[in-house]
Amino acid sequence: MLSLARKQEPTDSWNDFETEVIPFMADVYRVAMWLVRDKTDAEDLVQETYKQALLSYHRFEKGTNCRAWLVTILYHTNSKRIRSRSKLHLVHSVEEEIAETIAFEPPTPQGLTDEDVLAALEKIPKQFQEVVLLCDVEDFSYKEISLALNVPIGTVMSRLHRGRRLLRSELAAFANRYGINKEDDKGRESNAVS
Amino acid sequence: MQCRDFREIADSYLSDELTVETNHEVLKHLETCAVCRTEIGARREIRIRLKTAVKNDERFQIGEGFATELKAKLQEVSLEEMPVKNRTFGRQTAWLAIAASFLLVALLIGVGIRYQLRKNQNLSSNNNSNAIILAREAMAHFAVGDHKNCALQHNLEEMPISLSEAAKRYDKTYAELDKAVMKAFDNNENKVEFLGAHACIFEGKKFAHVVLRTKGKIVSFLVVNKEENETNSVDANNSTSISCQPKDGFQVSCFDTQRHQVFIVSDMSEQDNLTIARTLQSSIMNHLS
Numbered sequence: 001m002l003s004l005a006r007k008q009e010p011t012d013s014w015n016d017f018e019t020e021v022i023p024f025m026a027d028v029y030r031v032a033m034w035l036v037r038d039k040t041d042a043e044d045l046v047q048e049t050y051k052q053a054l055l056s057y058h059r060f061e062k063g064t065n066c067r068a069w070l071v072t073i074l075y076h077t078n079s080k081r082i083r084s085r086s087k088l089h090l091v092h093s094v095e096e097e098i099a100e101t102i103a104f105e106p107p108t109p110q111g112l113t114d115e116d117v118l119a120a121l122e123k124i125p126k127q128f129q130e131v132v133l134l135c136d137v138e139d140f141s142y143k144e145i146s147l148a149l150n151v152p153i154g155t156v157m158s159r160l161h162r163g164r165r166l167l168r169s170e171l172a173a174f175a176n177r178y179g180i181n182k183e184d185d186k187g188r189e190s191n192a193v194s
Numbered sequence: 195m196q197c198r199d200f201r202e203i204a205d206s207y208l209s210d211e212l213t214v215e216t217n218h219e220v221l222k223h224l225e226t227c228a229v230c231r232t233e234i235g236a237r238r239e240i241r242i243r244l245k246t247a248v249k250n251d252e253r254f255q256i257g258e259g260f261a262t263e264l265k266a267k268l269q270e271v272s273l274e275e276m277p278v279k280n281r282t283f284g285r286q287t288a289w290l291a292i293a294a295s296f297l298l299v300a301l302l303i304g305v306g307i308r309y310q311l312r313k314n315q316n317l318s319s320n321n322n323s324n325a326i327i328l329a330r331e332a333m334a335h336f337a338v339g340d341h342k343n344c345a346l347q348h349n350l351e352e353m354p355i356s357l358s359e360a361a362k363r364y365d366k367t368y369a370e371l372d373k374a375v376m377k378a379f380d381n382n383e384n385k386v387e388f389l390g391a392h393a394c395i396f397e398g399k400k401f402a403h404v405v406l407r408t409k410g411k412i413v414s415f416l417v418v419n420k421e422e423n424e425t426n427s428v429d430a431n432n433s434t435s436i437s438c439q440p441k442d443g444f445q446v447s448c449f450d451t452q453r454h455q456v457f458i459v460s461d462m463s464e465q466d467n468l469t470i471a472r473t474l475q476s477s478i479m480n481h482l483s
Contacts, residue, residue: 011273013272013276013277014269014272014273014276017268017272017276018265018269022265022268025256025261025264025265026255026256026261029254029255029256029261030248030249030254030255030256033253033254034248034254039257043257043260046256046264047264047267050264050268051268051271054268054271054272054275054276055275055276055277056277057276057277058277112240112243113243114243114246114247114250115247117240117243117244117247118244118247118248118251121244121248132244133248135209136241136244136245137244137245137248137249160205161205164205167240168237168240171240
């Protein structure tokens with residue numbers, strides 16, 4: 001019997017994969033490196049992610065966000081690796097509590113360097129880091145982040161809100177240490193009270 | 195808007211995640227508040243710095259050797275293990291089947307409602323009011339949907355057009371409908387704010403839509419030509435009744451004119467929603483006649 005569907009040859013599939021998926025390798029590596037903080041682990045993770053992507057490429061819908069699809073696979077692969085290494089996964093609720101208890105949010109400082117901003121990001125708890133990174137650096141939508149992290153969209157939004165607040169607090173601490181914006185802050189704080 | 199409110203939503207403003215109205219309020223606030231202008235500038239700068247810092251940091255750059263090697267390995271694997279893709283019919287056929295099922299269900303519901311309506315009409319001429327209610331009921335679902343998608347979520351599939359354009363294309367009475375609506379509130383004791391007016395389409399139904407705000411709630415004033423309502427085979431010329439019902443979490447008040455149905459949709463109390471409908475009824479009936 002004749003089949004209506006025209007099947008692709010394996011080489012066609014590879015050509016499509018090469019054009020569509022391979023170009024995002026550097027982006028996937030960046031997120032992987034941020035997740036595991038070790039070059040060898042990050043390379044292993046990217047390799048595993050790309051292999052999974054290759055094997056499930058026939059399920060990828062053309063026209064959808066390929067980078068978000070890859071990052072979703074990356075997070076799932078990483079979760080599997082963590083589970084296989086340890087059966088117990090602790091959720092750091094204390095960190096969530098810390099984020100809730102910022103009593104006063106100082107004005108956002110100016111004149112900081114890229115390094116300061118990066119160092120401040122590395123100081124905040126990991127679950128807030130990753131949403132800030134995925135949203136503000138990698139430009140993923142809330143929905144894409146929610147799929148990648150496998151958490152409700154509301155959780156993404158609240159972590160993002162708290163993560164950005166924590167980041168600003170860290171940056172304000174940097175600015176105070178360097179004496180940046182001291183005069184400016186005084187004026188802004190008195191205005192903010194009004 | 196106060197500076198405190200602004201600080202809470204400043205990040206959402208930068209991410210372009212606010213509704214049109216809130217965005218407008220933010221812009222208005224920024225025009226007059228130098229402190230918040232500085233704050234938004236600083237937050238914008240942090241985002242740019244964060245992006246460049248992460249993307250330029252050497253620790254996060256992929257090694258060229260690793261990337262080339264991985265690509266070669268993947269190509270090798272692809273020859274043996276990569277499943278091939280059905281190019282055209284797999285997913286599309288599934289969607290066609292789903293679409294056909296929906297069409298069938300919609301058809302059955304349509305036939306059911308028609309049958310129900312005819313049955314009601316045949317019972318007695320006194321059942322005219324029942325038919326009015328049924329017709330309103332059928333369209334209320336679309337009115338609520340348009341309120342949610344257009345006024346609250348700004349998520350319409352088709353771009354709205356102006357009321358003057360809608361007057362040329364669909365119904366000449368839609369011209370200056372917004373003025374007629376606002377005129378009705380001239381002597382109103384509660385402040386009613388005009389947010390926008392246009393004609394929009396929700397699930398194929400064409401509405402003239404005026405968006406208002408009162409008591410801090412968004413209110414949709416929606417007019418639909420009765421020709422849009424397949425279940426509407428009744429003459430409601432003499433009916434000045436206003437029906438009020440909760441639907442899908444909103445309050446819906448409705449009255450008829452000779453050729454139109456008018457809906458007021460909001461999440462206010464039943465009484466408040468009904469009061470708006472009563473305030474509007476006579477001037478809107480005049481305008482649409």
